[in-house]
Amino acid sequence: MTISRREFSRLGALGFAAHAFSTVPVLGQSEQKKIGYCVIGLGRIADHHMRGIAQSSTSTVTALVSGHRDKAEKIAAQYGVPKISIYSYEDMDRIRENKAIDAVIVCLPNSMHAEYTSRSAKAGKHVLCEKPMAISVAECEAMISACKAANVKLMIAYRLHYEPLTLKTIKMIRDGAIGKVEAIDSANGFNIAPNEWRSTHALGGGGPLMDVGVYSLNATRYLTGEEPVAFTAVATTPDHDGRFQGVEENLAWTMKFPSGAVASCTTTYGASMPGYYKVFGSKGWLEVDEFGYEGLHLTANYRNDRNAPATKIDERNPEPDPKQFTRQIDHFSRCIRENRTPDTPGEEGLKDMQHIQSIYKAAGITLG
Amino acid sequence: MTISRREFSRLGALGFAAHAFSTVPVLGQSEQKKIGYCVIGLGRIADHHMRGIAQSSTSTVTALVSGHRDKAEKIAAQYGVPKISIYSYEDMDRIRENKAIDAVIVCLPNSMHAEYTSRSAKAGKHVLCEKPMAISVAECEAMISACKAANVKLMIAYRLHYEPLTLKTIKMIRDGAIGKVEAIDSANGFNIAPNEWRSTHALGGGGPLMDVGVYSLNATRYLTGEEPVAFTAVATTPDHDGRFQGVEENLAWTMKFPSGAVASCTTTYGASMPGYYKVFGSKGWLEVDEFGYEGLHLTANYRNDRNAPATKIDERNPEPDPKQFTRQIDHFSRCIRENRTPDTPGEEGLKDMQHIQSIYKAAGITLG
Numbered sequence: 184m185t186i187s188r189r190e191f192s193r194l195g196a197l198g199f200a201a202h203a204f205s206t207v208p209v210l211g212q213s214e215q216k217k218i219g220y221c222v223i224g225l226g227r228i229a230d231h232h233m234r235g236i237a238q239s240s241t242s243t244v245t246a247l248v249s250g251h252r253d254k255a256e257k258i259a260a261q262y263g264v265p266k267i268s269i270y271s272y273e274d275m276d277r278i279r280e281n282k283a284i285d286a287v288i289v290c291l292p293n294s295m296h297a298e299y300t301s302r303s304a305k306a307g308k309h310v311l312c313e314k315p316m317a318i319s320v321a322e323c324e325a326m327i328s329a330c331k332a333a334n335v336k337l338m339i340a341y342r343l344h345y346e347p348l349t350l351k352t353i354k355m356i357r358d359g360a361i362g363k364v365e366a367i368d369s370a371n372g373f374n375i376a377p378n379e380w381r382s383t384h385a386l387g388g389g390g391p392l393m394d395v396g397v398y399s400l401n402a403t404r405y406l407t408g409e410e411p412v413a414f415t416a417v418a419t420t421p422d423h424d425g426r427f428q429g430v431e432e433n434l435a436w437t438m439k440f441p442s443g444a445v446a447s448c449t450t451t452y453g454a455s456m457p458g459y460y461k462v463f464g465s466k467g468w469l470e471v472d473e474f475g476y477e478g479l480h481l482t483a484n485y486r487n488d489r490n491a492p493a494t495k496i497d498e499r500n501p502e503p504d505p506k507q508f509t510r511q512i513d514h515f516s517r518c519i520r521e522n523r524t525p526d527t528p529g530e531e532g533l534k535d536m537q538h539i540q541s542i543y544k545a546a547g548i549t550l551g
Numbered sequence: 552m553t554i555s556r557r558e559f560s561r562l563g564a565l566g567f568a569a570h571a572f573s574t575v576p577v578l579g580q581s582e583q584k585k586i587g588y589c590v591i592g593l594g595r596i597a598d599h600h601m602r603g604i605a606q607s608s609t610s611t612v613t614a615l616v617s618g619h620r621d622k623a624e625k626i627a628a629q630y631g632v633p634k635i636s637i638y639s640y641e642d643m644d645r646i647r648e649n650k651a652i653d654a655v656i657v658c659l660p661n662s663m664h665a666e667y668t669s670r671s672a673k674a675g676k677h678v679l680c681e682k683p684m685a686i687s688v689a690e691c692e693a694m695i696s697a698c699k700a701a702n703v704k705l706m707i708a709y710r711l712h713y714e715p716l717t718l719k720t721i722k723m724i725r726d727g728a729i730g731k732v733e734a735i736d737s738a739n740g741f742n743i744a745p746n747e748w749r750s751t752h753a754l755g756g757g758g759p760l761m762d763v764g765v766y767s768l769n770a771t772r773y774l775t776g777e778e779p780v781a782f783t784a785v786a787t788t789p790d791h792d793g794r795f796q797g798v799e800e801n802l803a804w805t806m807k808f809p810s811g812a813v814a815s816c817t818t819t820y821g822a823s824m825p826g827y828y829k830v831f832g833s834k835g836w837l838e839v840d841e842f843g844y845e846g847l848h849l850t851a852n853y854r855n856d857r858n859a860p861a862t863k864i865d866e867r868n869p870e871p872d873p874k875q876f877t878r879q880i881d882h883f884s885r886c887i888r889e890n891r892t893p894d895t896p897g898e899e900g901l902k903d904m905q906h907i908q909s910i911y912k913a914a915g916i917t918l919g
Contacts, residue, residue, distance in 0.1 A: 365800070366821075366822060439787060449815040465742065468822065
């Protein structure tokens with residue numbers, strides 16, 4: 184590992200703590216009691232979390248919160264959750280009394296993250312909350328306060344911060360492989376199905392920027408190690424078929440970083456847009472395709488000086504889904520066991536939300 | 552060919568005329584007299600043009616204009632140009648008297664395009680001018696006026712408008728293969744060597760946007776068939792090593808089109824940035840890598856509806872450099888012979904310059 188101590192500290196400040204690079208196994212973890220999780224909301228992302236937990240040696244699903252009792256009972260049977268540990272949204276504050284629950288995972292629509300994070304904190308449970316952290320800066324701040332007041336940990340589910348190829352890419356940039364970062368180009372979007380909660384302002388809180396554009400935004404921050412300081416944006420909602428209820432369909436934006444690096448990004452709910460980022464540096468470029476649950480692919484081409492031979496990299500992370508979720512939950516469970524702050528705490532989600540607000544503002548869209 | 556008559560007309564309006572798609576050979580062209588070209592400026596791009604002309608059955612190099620007599624004589628010998636047809640910049644107005652010269656190719660630094668186009672027009676010669684057409688809207692307008700007044704043709708060297716894979720890509724979009732265009736992402740840039748005329752404001756007139764970002768801009772226009780109506784931009788010049796004399800180093804910008812499509816683009820002189828565009832539509836996406844002289848690569852993935860099987864395309868144009876230049880010069884020579892307006896007339900260059908001015912303005916940069 185050629186990373187310098189100073190760079191290392193910067194990585195730590197960015198939410199990439201020392202142990203993220205460590206290959207030393209956590210000894211004896213199978214003998215320790217597993218951290219018990221209550222999954223709140225049983226949609227698609229909850230399924231990934233639960234499958235990831237099933238492969239984890241540190242964590243286990245011990246309770247569920249759902250508005251659909253039948254669905255919850257089936258899932259409970261699958262993961263060995265006792266029926267008595269199935270809660271409705273109305274009575275979920277009773278999780279306080281359930282000693283098998285150490286923490287919750289908030290898998291609800293964006294506009295419900297703040298309420299259920301605060302309720303879980305008040306019930307004395309640590310919180311792993313899905314991204315986007317919430318739908319406004321004020322909500323993010325309230326969530327951080329609620330968790331601090333209750334003395335519970337808050338982690339935002341930025342799973343790529345725990346994904347090896349992403350960590351390798353960041354390290355390459357910090358080590359200067361591609362020289363000074365001059366520009367980043369990133370896109371991430373998808374063609375949304377009709378009647379998704381995410382295409383409503385009430386539940387999504389925003390459109391594709393909030394939901395998937397945040398991957399591009401977050402990537403520019405971990406790639407540069409900087410916070411963007413200026414934003415421009417344009418948003419449109421052609422809405423050719425009536426799918427959109429108050430959220431943007433397409434959004435393109437630019438950002439400027441203190442070093443002089445610039446970024447151009449795009450997101451959409453109206454088209455197939457497989458995610459990627461490309462980083463252009465003074466010594467060469469690198470690209471990672473896919474922000475998804477598997478199949479991340481790194482290519483790079485750089486040279487030490489103009490006349491040096493090119494170094495070429497072509498590498499994939501072969502780990503199938505739900506490995507990212509296992510890595511993520513293992514991190515949070517270790518933080519709980521060892522009383523450490525997660526690499527992606529509430530403050531990381533708050534920063535993205537501040538920038539999202541700036542981007543929406545630049546596009547003429549007011550949040551909330 | 553499934554393109555509709557209406558779409559076909561639109562393509563014509565965009566500078567993709569009927570014959571661009573025609574596979575009917577121009578008969579007897581080898582028996583016709585070749586159009587004679589005077590190449591003004593003998594830098595890198597001139598070399599591509601001359602090599603392209605050497606492979607053309609419609610065109611021939613008959614004269615040169617250069618400030619370096621020795622260099623010009625070597626090139627003249629190579630292309631069979633008589634010494635008497637070598638001119639200096641001072642005496643080039645004498646090309647009027649040279650009957651072997653039908654047209655000129657302006658291969659000079661950007662800031663000299665306007666002057667030499669007007670001088671050539673006044674000498675009664677048709678003009679093929681390199682892109683960017685000039686360095687201001689006023690210059691572009693003056694060039695168009697000068698050529699009209701002299702009754703000579705003016706074509707801007709947008710070589711990709713004559714490149715088969717680009718034409719196929721445009722036709723796919725017009726035929727609706729990827730549905731409605733929602734977003735375009737494009738980048739094009741390179742790491743400029745020290746002491747290039749292009750990194751000075753005096754000769755370049757602008758930085759990478761003017762020089763190579765114009766490929767992304769022009770692509771968004773031929774891909775959508777629309778003119779952008781709103782612009783945002785950010786420019787930076789970190790200039791880590793003193794290469795930049797009054798031009799931007801990095802520029803990221805967004806554009807909005809009347810249909811609601813958005814575009815995000817980036818350009819740089821500070822990093823290796825191989826060109827590409829990605830078009831995201833309601834039925835799928837397509838991508839073309841490389842704006843260069845060869846090696847264009849089209850990939851696409853689209854489906855008629857959500858549940859239909861995907862159509863995948865992976866196709867390269869195998870034609871080596873200087874074939875694009877041969878195709879381009881053949882087009883202009885035919886336009887001269889047949890008294891037709893080129894597919895990429897001065898008005899096409901003017902439109903890009905108007906948009907470039909808007910982008911620079913959005914970035915807080917004033918041209919001229």
